[in-house]
Amino acid sequence: MNRLIVLLxxxxxxxYAGVMKGVIYRIHPRxxxxxxxxxxxxxxxxxxxxxxxxxxRYFPPESIFLSVVDPGVxxxxxxxxxxxxxxxxxxxxxGLLYPAVADDKCLKSVALPVAPEASPTFHGRDVFAxxxxxxxxxxxxEELGTPAAMRVPLVFYRxxxxxxxxxxxxxxxxxxxxxxxxxxxxxEVEVTRSGTTVIKEVLPCFRTxxxxxxxxxFAITGSAGTLEISLKNGSAAANLGVQTGDxxxxxLEK
Amino acid sequence: MNRLIVLLxxxxxxxYAGVMKGVIYRIHPRxxxxxxxxxxxxxxxxxxxxxxxxxxRYFPPESIFLSVVDPGVxxxxxxxxxxxxxxxxxxxxxGLLYPAVADDKCLKSVALPVAPEASPTFHGRDVFAxxxxxxxxxxxxEELGTPAAMRVPLVFYRxxxxxxxxxxxxxxxxxxxxxxxxxxxxxEVEVTRSGTTVIKEVLPCFRTxxxxxxxxxFAITGSAGTLEISLKNGSAAANLGVQTGDxxxxxLEK
Amino acid sequence: MNRLIVLLxxxxxxxYAGVMKGVIYRIHPRxxxxxxxxxxxxxxxxxxxxxxxxxxRYFPPESIFLSVVDPGVxxxxxxxxxxxxxxxxxxxxxGLLYPAVADDKCLKSVALPVAPEASPTFHGRDVFAxxxxxxxxxxxxEELGTPAAMRVPLVFYRxxxxxxxxxxxxxxxxxxxxxxxxxxxxxEVEVTRSGTTVIKEVLPCFRTxxxxxxxxxFAITGSAGTLEISLKNGSAAANLGVQTGDxxxxxLEK
Numbered sequence: 001m002n003r004l005i006v007l008l009x010x011x012x013x014x015x016y017a018g019v020m021k022g023v024i025y026r027i028h029p030r031x032x033x034x035x036x037x038x039x040x041x042x043x044x045x046x047x048x049x050x051x052x053x054x055x056x057r058y059f060p061p062e063s064i065f066l067s068v069v070d071p072g073v074x075x076x077x078x079x080x081x082x083x084x085x086x087x088x089x090x091x092x093x094x095g096l097l098y099p100a101v102a103d104d105k106c107l108k109s110v111a112l113p114v115a116p117e118a119s120p121t122f123h124g125r126d127v128f129a130x131x132x133x134x135x136x137x138x139x140x141x142e143e144l145g146t147p148a149a150m151r152v153p154l155v156f157y158r159x160x161x162x163x164x165x166x167x168x169x170x171x172x173x174x175x176x177x178x179x180x181x182x183x184x185x186x187x188e189v190e191v192t193r194s195g196t197t198v199i200k201e202v203l204p205c206f207r208t209x210x211x212x213x214x215x216x217x218f219a220i221t222g223s224a225g226t227l228e229i230s231l232k233n234g235s236a237a238a239n240l241g242v243q244t245g246d247x248x249x250x251x252l253e254k
Numbered sequence: 255m256n257r258l259i260v261l262l263x264x265x266x267x268x269x270y271a272g273v274m275k276g277v278i279y280r281i282h283p284r285x286x287x288x289x290x291x292x293x294x295x296x297x298x299x300x301x302x303x304x305x306x307x308x309x310x311r312y313f314p315p316e317s318i319f320l321s322v323v324d325p326g327v328x329x330x331x332x333x334x335x336x337x338x339x340x341x342x343x344x345x346x347x348x349g350l351l352y353p354a355v356a357d358d359k360c361l362k363s364v365a366l367p368v369a370p371e372a373s374p375t376f377h378g379r380d381v382f383a384x385x386x387x388x389x390x391x392x393x394x395x396e397e398l399g400t401p402a403a404m405r406v407p408l409v410f411y412r413x414x415x416x417x418x419x420x421x422x423x424x425x426x427x428x429x430x431x432x433x434x435x436x437x438x439x440x441x442e443v444e445v446t447r448s449g450t451t452v453i454k455e456v457l458p459c460f461r462t463x464x465x466x467x468x469x470x471x472f473a474i475t476g477s478a479g480t481l482e483i484s485l486k487n488g489s490a491a492a493n494l495g496v497q498t499g500d501x502x503x504x505x506l507e508k
Numbered sequence: 509m510n511r512l513i514v515l516l517x518x519x520x521x522x523x524y525a526g527v528m529k530g531v532i533y534r535i536h537p538r539x540x541x542x543x544x545x546x547x548x549x550x551x552x553x554x555x556x557x558x559x560x561x562x563x564x565r566y567f568p569p570e571s572i573f574l575s576v577v578d579p580g581v582x583x584x585x586x587x588x589x590x591x592x593x594x595x596x597x598x599x600x601x602x603g604l605l606y607p608a609v610a611d612d613k614c615l616k617s618v619a620l621p622v623a624p625e626a627s628p629t630f631h632g633r634d635v636f637a638x639x640x641x642x643x644x645x646x647x648x649x650e651e652l653g654t655p656a657a658m659r660v661p662l663v664f665y666r667x668x669x670x671x672x673x674x675x676x677x678x679x680x681x682x683x684x685x686x687x688x689x690x691x692x693x694x695x696e697v698e699v700t701r702s703g704t705t706v707i708k709e710v711l712p713c714f715r716t717x718x719x720x721x722x723x724x725x726f727a728i729t730g731s732a733g734t735l736e737i738s739l740k741n742g743s744a745a746a747n748l749g750v751q752t753g754d755x756x757x758x759x760l761e762k
Binding site for chain 3: 010011012013014015016018019021022023025026029033042043071072073074075077119120121122125
């Protein structure tokens with residue numbers, strides 16, 4: 001038994017992720033660890049939840065997602081380990097795990113005890129990494145904690161053709177949670193922030209980046225199967241000034 | 255048989271590289287994967303090609319270079335797996351693999367089929383990663399695709415003492431493809447962009463960073479064996495305002 | 509015998525760390541390699557030394573810390589491999605290894621030979637990585653070099669309640685080497701740079717990030733066990749304009 005441990009955090013490229021790996025290897029010398037990403041925007045639980053939801057299914061069954069985006073670290077929020085139909089998820093009960101766990105169906109969840117000597121600012125190191133290491137070695141959830149339901153839900157906004165900008169990738173692609181419309185050749189796009197419209201324009205739709213003319217904004221179905229907005233050889237997000245968390249509508253042009 | 259898989263992409267530190275690793279582990283649970291870099295400038299095929307050319311020989315024979323800088327993803331450009339004298343290269347036929355493959359001598363290449371369900375925006379996940387995983391497990395090229403020559407060449411510019419700025423590293427070192435001149439103590443340096451001279455000055459040459467005085471620009475033979483321009487404890491690239499892709503001449507002072 | 513190799517460098521996310529891994533795998537195909545961090549600020553030996561000191565104890569005994577922050581590469585500074593009570597450290601003799609080695613007690617150290625063909629700008633690749641690979645395979649220090657003491661010390665500044673800002677993390681937390689005061693509910697904070705006071709203010713102290721009000725600067729005991737200054741959902745370092753290396757006093761308010 002040597003389950004793969006997959007890391008998703010907002011720790012960036014400093015030492016925090018490396019220290020968690022050290023803790024895992026101390027407990028489980030043969031551990032297999034892989035980085036999903038450490039570049040969730042700082043404290044952005046919603047973005048972390050989206051990235052986890054979109055990615056988990058590409059990993060082998062029985063993988064353990066050690067997920068830490070945890071602005072409430074050290075507070076009363078619970079520390080969870082969850083068994084779903086095909087995977088394990090370990091992390092804070094703040095919504096981060098919710099969409100992926102709901103998607104793969106929750107079978108069982110436990111609250112991890114927090115030792116008095118655990119740092120109140122780094123449960124990733126002192127609570128979550130040890131739990132993931134022991135799961136990877138074959139421990140059962142019951143050995144790790146006491147049964148406890150996940151209490152904090154997180155749902156991405158969807159209301160008809162309104163959705164949200166769930167993340168922006170390195171290329172500046174604006175990624176939404178909106179499904180594509182089968183026959184669309186153009187979308188009317190509207191983005192609002194705090195109730196104010198920041199963009200309203202019509203964009204053409206292409207199947208590949210290569211089809212788009214240089215310098216043109218366009219809609220495309222991205223690799224998550226949802227609509228994205230791209231700018232050929234540039235950053236659509238910088239060009240449009242939009243952010244993760246903005247609400248977005250992408251409808252057929254009337 | 256468990257060939258090492260080496261990743262080079264322009265994906266940055268988001269989820270895309272992690273998802274490719276998930277796909278590899280699903281197919282090949284014992285895979286050994288190492289990151290060469292994910293920080294090729296977005297869509298910069300030339301820079302990716304240089305980094306691959308300079309790095310491949312430091313890896314064990316039989317390593318598989320899963321290389322994805324792919325602005326033409328989803329278009330007609332072929333997806334290749336290539337056997338060279340000592341290595342394998344997997345990636346798009348857009349020049350990215352060309353210099354390394356030519357350097358190590360191409361023995362055989364195949365075009366990978368693209369399944370209809372592959373995302374037209376992420377062949378790294380749906381085409382290249384699965385091919386690399388199977389090669390790592392010991393598959394032959396013939397099992398992966400049908401014979402097809404690499405069609406898109408990529409050659410770095412060299413004309414006498416003119417060459418190009420092939421990359422800029424984290425320290426701001428300006429890296430060229432120019433060989434050092436054995437007896438040089440100074441170089442006359444000229445940089446042009448779109449035919450306009452942006453810099454022309456004489457720089458001293460040192461063997462180590464330590465020999466250079468604080469705050470001085472200087473030439474040095476870098477770890478790739480080519481000429482670089484450095485600024486002691488600063489960024490030469492920021493100081494001079496040059497970019498990857500600029501043409502550069504480094505000659506003996508007349 | 510397969511000791512874990514842990515990398516700490518200032519190489520960022522370019523190819524240099526990947527190339528070192530290639531070199532390790534060529535020598536030691538079964539190597540186990542983990543990244544601690546590659547984001548030490550360029551050439552910042554003091555920051556690298558702090559990160560190593562704070563992190564090493566979380567890794568398994570016998571781990572090898574391959575540590576390269578090396579502005580003096582190619583000069584006369586020695587290349588070292590060190591055995592401490594529980595670990596190995598490999599890197600330049602410039603202070604980088606000193607605090608961690610002193611903390612874990614130096615048992616033995618050797619100077620690594622530098623082959624004439626080694627690049628004078630990349631000992632990480634040509635000297636340190638091969639030494640770490642051989643140590644990982646079970647080589648003894650004596651097989652790697654000749655006995656030589658570490659000569660360059662590095663001590664973090666501490667004088668009563670004055671210390672230094674040792675690093676700033678991704679969240680903008682300002683990390684000091686000052687121990688917390690047991691009963692403090694507020695700290696008087698003073699920061700100086702080159703002898704000039706840049707900040708002097710009183711900050712409240714909280715046990716967790718969650719307790720702090722939005723937008724408030726506060727002191728907290730961080731995961732290294734030392735005092736930090738944080739800004740709830742923001743960057744304290746950007747807000748206060750402080751830097752790694754600044755001197756800092758955190759005293760009880762008088």
